[in-house]
Amino acid sequence: MEKNSAVLQEIASILERKGISRDEMEGMLEIVHPVDLAFILEDMSAEEKAQVFRLMDLETAAAVLVELDDDATRDVVNALPQDLVQRILAAMSADDAAATVRLIAEDRGRDEALEFLSRRQRSEVKELLRYGEQTAGALMTTNFVAVPAGATAAEALKALQGAVRSNTVIYTYVTDASGVLKGVFSIRELLKARPETPIAEFMKTEVLSVPPGMDQEEVARIVRRYTLEAIPVIDASERLLGVVTADTILQVVAEEAGEDLLKMAGAGGLNVFADPILRRVFLRIPWLLPPLMGGLIVGKIQNTFAGFNAAEFISLVLFIPVMMGTAGNVAVQSSTLIVRGLATGEIKTSRVLGILAAETGVGALIGLVCGLLIGLVGLLFASPHIGAIVAVSMLAAITAAALNGTAFPLLLHRLKADPAISAGPFITALNDITATLIYMGTSLALLRIFG
Amino acid sequence: MEKNSAVLQEIASILERKGISRDEMEGMLEIVHPVDLAFILEDMSAEEKAQVFRLMDLETAAAVLVELDDDATRDVVNALPQDLVQRILAAMSADDAAATVRLIAEDRGRDEALEFLSRRQRSEVKELLRYGEQTAGALMTTNFVAVPAGATAAEALKALQGAVRSNTVIYTYVTDASGVLKGVFSIRELLKARPETPIAEFMKTEVLSVPPGMDQEEVARIVRRYTLEAIPVIDASERLLGVVTADTILQVVAEEAGEDLLKMAGAGGLNVFADPILRRVFLRIPWLLPPLMGGLIVGKIQNTFAGFNAAEFISLVLFIPVMMGTAGNVAVQSSTLIVRGLATGEIKTSRVLGILAAETGVGALIGLVCGLLIGLVGLLFASPHIGAIVAVSMLAAITAAALNGTAFPLLLHRLKADPAISAGPFITALNDITATLIYMGTSLALLRIFG
Numbered sequence: 001m002e003k004n005s006a007v008l009q010e011i012a013s014i015l016e017r018k019g020i021s022r023d024e025m026e027g028m029l030e031i032v033h034p035v036d037l038a039f040i041l042e043d044m045s046a047e048e049k050a051q052v053f054r055l056m057d058l059e060t061a062a063a064v065l066v067e068l069d070d071d072a073t074r075d076v077v078n079a080l081p082q083d084l085v086q087r088i089l090a091a092m093s094a095d096d097a098a099a100t101v102r103l104i105a106e107d108r109g110r111d112e113a114l115e116f117l118s119r120r121q122r123s124e125v126k127e128l129l130r131y132g133e134q135t136a137g138a139l140m141t142t143n144f145v146a147v148p149a150g151a152t153a154a155e156a157l158k159a160l161q162g163a164v165r166s167n168t169v170i171y172t173y174v175t176d177a178s179g180v181l182k183g184v185f186s187i188r189e190l191l192k193a194r195p196e197t198p199i200a201e202f203m204k205t206e207v208l209s210v211p212p213g214m215d216q217e218e219v220a221r222i223v224r225r226y227t228l229e230a231i232p233v234i235d236a237s238e239r240l241l242g243v244v245t246a247d248t249i250l251q252v253v254a255e256e257a258g259e260d261l262l263k264m265a266g267a268g269g270l271n272v273f274a275d276p277i278l279r280r281v282f283l284r285i286p287w288l289l290p291p292l293m294g295g296l297i298v299g300k301i302q303n304t305f306a307g308f309n310a311a312e313f314i315s316l317v318l319f320i321p322v323m324m325g326t327a328g329n330v331a332v333q334s335s336t337l338i339v340r341g342l343a344t345g346e347i348k349t350s351r352v353l354g355i356l357a358a359e360t361g362v363g364a365l366i367g368l369v370c371g372l373l374i375g376l377v378g379l380l381f382a383s384p385h386i387g388a389i390v391a392v393s394m395l396a397a398i399t400a401a402a403l404n405g406t407a408f409p410l411l412l413h414r415l416k417a418d419p420a421i422s423a424g425p426f427i428t429a430l431n432d433i434t435a436t437l438i439y440m441g442t443s444l445a446l447l448r449i450f451g
Numbered sequence: 452m453e454k455n456s457a458v459l460q461e462i463a464s465i466l467e468r469k470g471i472s473r474d475e476m477e478g479m480l481e482i483v484h485p486v487d488l489a490f491i492l493e494d495m496s497a498e499e500k501a502q503v504f505r506l507m508d509l510e511t512a513a514a515v516l517v518e519l520d521d522d523a524t525r526d527v528v529n530a531l532p533q534d535l536v537q538r539i540l541a542a543m544s545a546d547d548a549a550a551t552v553r554l555i556a557e558d559r560g561r562d563e564a565l566e567f568l569s570r571r572q573r574s575e576v577k578e579l580l581r582y583g584e585q586t587a588g589a590l591m592t593t594n595f596v597a598v599p600a601g602a603t604a605a606e607a608l609k610a611l612q613g614a615v616r617s618n619t620v621i622y623t624y625v626t627d628a629s630g631v632l633k634g635v636f637s638i639r640e641l642l643k644a645r646p647e648t649p650i651a652e653f654m655k656t657e658v659l660s661v662p663p664g665m666d667q668e669e670v671a672r673i674v675r676r677y678t679l680e681a682i683p684v685i686d687a688s689e690r691l692l693g694v695v696t697a698d699t700i701l702q703v704v705a706e707e708a709g710e711d712l713l714k715m716a717g718a719g720g721l722n723v724f725a726d727p728i729l730r731r732v733f734l735r736i737p738w739l740l741p742p743l744m745g746g747l748i749v750g751k752i753q754n755t756f757a758g759f760n761a762a763e764f765i766s767l768v769l770f771i772p773v774m775m776g777t778a779g780n781v782a783v784q785s786s787t788l789i790v791r792g793l794a795t796g797e798i799k800t801s802r803v804l805g806i807l808a809a810e811t812g813v814g815a816l817i818g819l820v821c822g823l824l825i826g827l828v829g830l831l832f833a834s835p836h837i838g839a840i841v842a843v844s845m846l847a848a849i850t851a852a853a854l855n856g857t858a859f860p861l862l863l864h865r866l867k868a869d870p871a872i873s874a875g876p877f878i879t880a881l882n883d884i885t886a887t888l889i890y891m892g893t894s895l896a897l898l899r900i901f902g
Contacts, residue, residue: 031657035677043799161642169639170621187638188620191612206482224705226486227698247678250701254675257708258791264712265787266780277809281816284784288821291780295773296828303769317768318754321775322746325883329717329742329876333735336716340709358728365732370739377747425780432776 012040015052025055034060038067050079053088062091065100073103082116090118095141095242097121098128105129136219137212139252140233140242146173147199149182154195160187170229171243174203179239181207181232209234212241216252221345223249260343263420264336287425294429298324298436315382316443319374319390320436326370326394327401327435331427334359334405339419342409356406363402364395371395385450393442397435404431463491466503476506485511489518501530504539513542516551524554533567541569546592546693548572549579556580587670588663590703591684591693597624598650600633605646611638621680622694625654630690632658632683660685663692667703672796674700711794714871715787738876745880749775749887766833767894770825770841771887777821777845778852778886782878785810785856790870793860807857814853815846822846836901844893848886855882 011032014020029037041049041064053061053076065076065088077085077100089097097117105113110129117125124142131137145163147156151174160169172190174183183203193202209232210219223231223246230245266287275283302320338355341347347355375391408427409419462483465471480488492500492515504512504527516527516539528536528551540548548568556564561580568576575593582588596614598607602625611620623641625634634654644653660683661670674682674697681696717738726734753771789806792798798806826842859878860870 033677157642169642191608191620224701226484227701229698246697246701247680250675250697250704253701254704254708254795257705257712258795261708261712261715261791262787265715265783267784267788277813277816280813281820284781284813284817285820287784288777288780288817291776292773292821292824295770295776296825298772298776299769302772318750319746321749321753321771321883321887322743324772324775325742325746325749325879326739329739329879330735332716332875333718333738336712337718340712344705344709362728362731362735365728366735366739369732369736370743373743374747424783428776428780432772436772 011036012043015040016044016048020051020055022055025052029056029060034063035067037064038072042069042072046075046079049075053080054084058087058091061088062096066092066096070103073100074107077104077116085116086118089116090121093141093143094121094124094128095139095143098125098138101125102129102133131212134216135212136210136214136216136233136244137241139216139219139248140212140244141248142242144173144232144240144243145169146175146179146240149174149176149200149203151199152195153190153193153197153199153202156185156190156199157195160190173232173240173243174199175240181209181234181238181240183207184232207232210244211235217256219244220249220252220256224253225345257343260339260420263418264339264424266425290425290429291432294432298432301433301436301440304440315386316389316439318382319378319386319393320439322374323390323394323397323439324432324435326374327397328428328431330363330366330398331401331405331431332424334363334402335409335419335427338406338409342413342419352410356403356410359406360399360403364399366402367395367398370398385446388450389443389446390439392446393439396442397438400434400438401431404434462487463494466491467495467499471502471506473506476503480507480511485514486518488515489523493520493523497526497530500526504531505535509538509542512539513547517543517547521554524551525558528555528567536567537569540567541572544592544594545572545575546579546590546594549576549589552576553580553584582663585667586663587661587665587667587684587695588692590667590670590699591663591695592699593693595624595683595691595694596620597626597630597691600625600627600651600654602650603646604641604644604648604650604653607636607641607650608646611641624683624691624694625650626691632660632685632689632691634658635683658683661695662686668707670695671700671703671707675704676796708794711790711871714869715790715875717876741876741880742883745883749883752884752887752891755891766837767840767890769833770829770837770844771890773825774841774845774848774890775883775886777825778848779879779882781814781817781849782852782856782882783875785814785853786860786870786878789857789860793864793870803861807854807861810857811850811854815850817853818846818849821849836897839901840894840897843897844890847893848889851885851889852882855885 011028014024014028032040037052041052044052049072053064056064065073068076080088089100092100101113101116104116114122114126128137128142143163145160147159151159156172160172163169170187171184172187173181174185176182183200183205184207185199185203189202190199193199208222208226208228210222212233212235219231222228223244228246230243232240233242233244235241267284302317337359338347341355371391371394374394375387377387378390379387405427408430412419412421462479465475465479483491488503492503495503500523504515507515516524519527531539540551543551552564552567555567565573565577579588579593594614596611598610602610607623611623614620621638622635623638624632625636627633634651634656635658636650636654640653641650644650659673659677659679661673663684663686670682673679674695679697681694683691684693684695686692718735753768788810789798792806822842822845825845826838828838829841830838856878859881863870863872
């Protein structure tokens with residue numbers, strides 16, 4: 001069973017006691033999962049965090065440090081003596097150590113960050129730091145098991161048994177003398193083989209792999225598509241560099257989907273719980289400029305209504321909010337469906353025109369329903385002329401909104417830009433302007449016809 | 452390497468040829484992954500799909516059928532003779548067969564759907580169908596390996612080697628005579644143990660588990676939190692029912708994040724690419740009613756401005772769109788950050804008040820910046836009075852928007868409702884009304900002060 005928050009709170013209060021002994025700590029660690037411990041520690045002061053870390057053995061300290069969020073990791077690194085941090089990092093796998101060093105480097109620069117590594121680890125981690133963030137190279141673990149192509153099942157099993165620090169035992173990779181990836185077999189296939197069987201008999205030689213520079217979103221797409229437990233990373237000469245495992249991909253998928261959500265709301269890159277207030281203010285303001293400018297333009301357009309006589313102006317102005325609001329929501333619905341479809345790969349490029357036509361059709365039908373509704377309101381509370389004007393405008397504005405909302409993200413995708421950024425602020429602003437122009441144009445035309 | 456789309460297109464054209472022989476098909480299947488084959492088949496007619504399925508061996512047919520989307524699965528089930536479908540389902544694991552039967556049951560009812568199963572499979576699948584959709588019970592596989600607590604490492608290894616259809620070999624579960632879960636060990640721990648070691652020596656007795664009725668989102672949260680490869684499902688008497696694996700969770704996480712995105716846009720439950728047009732229209736219209744009503748109310752409130760003299764009215768009305776638009780975007784930013792934080796578990800319930808205060812503070816600072824900007828516009832293009840009115844209103848409206856956007860999803864979460872549904876249509880409508888009321892109130896008050 002998962003630890004409930006009451007239990008966690010109790011543990012927290014014990015840990016916060018000043019004089020906790022190493023023995024008590026050991027007893028505690030036996031019952032608390034490193035993830036839960038990290039969760040508890042994140043709420044403590046830097047000094048308290050350091051105190052708990054001093055009482056842990058290095059293996060546990062490494063396991064907990066990996067689970068801490070960025071701010072808590074900084075606290076621990078800054079509060080502990082450098083040689084203790086070095087010993088904790090030495091107990092981590094190279095990829096986990098690289099992630100921590102990446103973080104230290106943000107504050108102190110790369111050279112000082114590398115000082116936190118033992119000489120043995122330094123070259124391996126340096127290698128990993130070469131890859132850009134959010135690429136396959138940055139995600140991969142280098143603790144995989146590889147055996148030569150000539151091995152037997154018994155030898156492969158022995159290699160697996162000896163791989164103390166391996167992060168992944170589900171697949172064993174087969175490489176030649178220069179490390180070139182030749183094949184792969186699963187632990188299941190290995191277990192079923194007789195000991196003397198050469199692995200060449202059951203290994204798969206068609207191996208899905210990715211280059212180290214591939215973006216993590218693309219890696220995640222492949223792993224999901226083929227339901228893989230892990231995917232190897234190979235360089236240009238097909239040498240095996242590392243392995244990205246499914247649990248890493250799980251974090252990536254969760255992060256990326258969340259990132260899309262925040263981007264669409266004009267809050268991309270924000271961490272509401274960790275970022276300082278001023279950063280949160282200044283990251284959000286740029287995304288408010290499109291609606292700000294859009295709103296002023298809409299106001300300016302509305303100004304033209306002032307050319308009518310006051311009674312007509314007032315009646316017509318009353319319907320602007322409902323027109324803008326409803327059309328805006330239709331545009332957001334359409335754009336979100338498209339952004340989502342592009343992210344999951346459900347939208348195939350060959351079908352773009354069909355999707356555009358279908359979404360616009362859906363928009364027109366929605367426009368018809370909403371137009372009739374609002375036309376009825378206009379008819380009952382203003383006049384038949386006003387009713388006709390708002391009904392026609394609503395139909396046109398909503399159809400245009402569906403078209404906007406569909407075409408804009410598809411266009412961005414075509415231009416290799418991120419479609420998620422368009423959905424919120426830009427489409428809403430664009431759409432407010434379109435809706436107002438349509439409403440005004442319809443009003444002018446119909447008022448002339450009605451005389 | 453992943454197959455690129457040119458290769459896939461070529462394969463598609465070969466498959467679509469009328470006279471493809473069983474031999475040609477076998478050659479094809481050796482080079483095409485079932486996932487890719489499913490992808491190609493989805494674009495074909497029902498008859499073409501059935502033709503390809505007839506040429507596949509049962510194992511492959513089962514692997515491909517599992518990968519097809521719902522509509523394509525329906526095509527295949529309807530176009531093939533029932534006894535062939537039965538043989539294909541018999542080649543699937545019980546949980547995959549249950550998923551297909553669930554789908555058939557939607558069209559033909561549960562009893563007729565069960566006819567597609569062999570007698571041997573029927574009772575096992577019936578058992579699985581008892582669990583609600585999107586629960587741990589519906590996600591779990593029943594093909595796990597369990598060994599008695601008294602076994603040795605050698606015996607456990609033998610059990611694993613004999614588990615032909617097991618979906619998960621990473622963990623082996625330990626149960627007593629009545630199937631009660633007693634422990635778990637990983638394949639890694641097993642490989643390291645000497646053959647004669649009793650498994651009791653290395654198995655973990657503290658096992659994280661979930662009940663079959665737990666919602667899949669909650670299961671996913673636990674699996675992600677503890678970076679598990681699999682989690683066991685146990686009933687009320689702690690009997691092991693099945694295992695949910697990480698690759699299933701990967702699909703769930705991707706789906707749930709996408710579902711949140713669509714819900715927030717008022718497009719929840721929609722599948723833009725498969726649903727018929729009318730369904731898409733009628734599922735979207737309800738989410739347009741809040742902005743529709745909101746817009747009408749805002750119009751009505753604006754009507755009160757008509758009480759002022761015409762010049763003042765026109766100047767003030769011009770700023771309504773920018774006020775509503777900008778505040779609306781701030782509310783969407785805040786609510787999205789909160790919905791996301793609740794989904795990832797980053798928002799701890801103990802910190803709710805702090806988050807509310809911080810977000811409102813952020814809102815006030817954003818309001819200050821936007822208020823000064825827009826006040827300047829008012830000052831330059833209208834009058835100092837108008838400038839002051841719009842500046843103060845903007846500050847107040849944006850602060851209120853941040854408060855609305857933060858409090859509303861937190862409140863829904865507190866009431867055990869889904870916070871994602873609030874973010875789009877409801878908050879925007881609520882916010883348009885608040886912003887207009889604030890603007891009007893400020894205008895009335897300041898115009899009185901200015902005389």
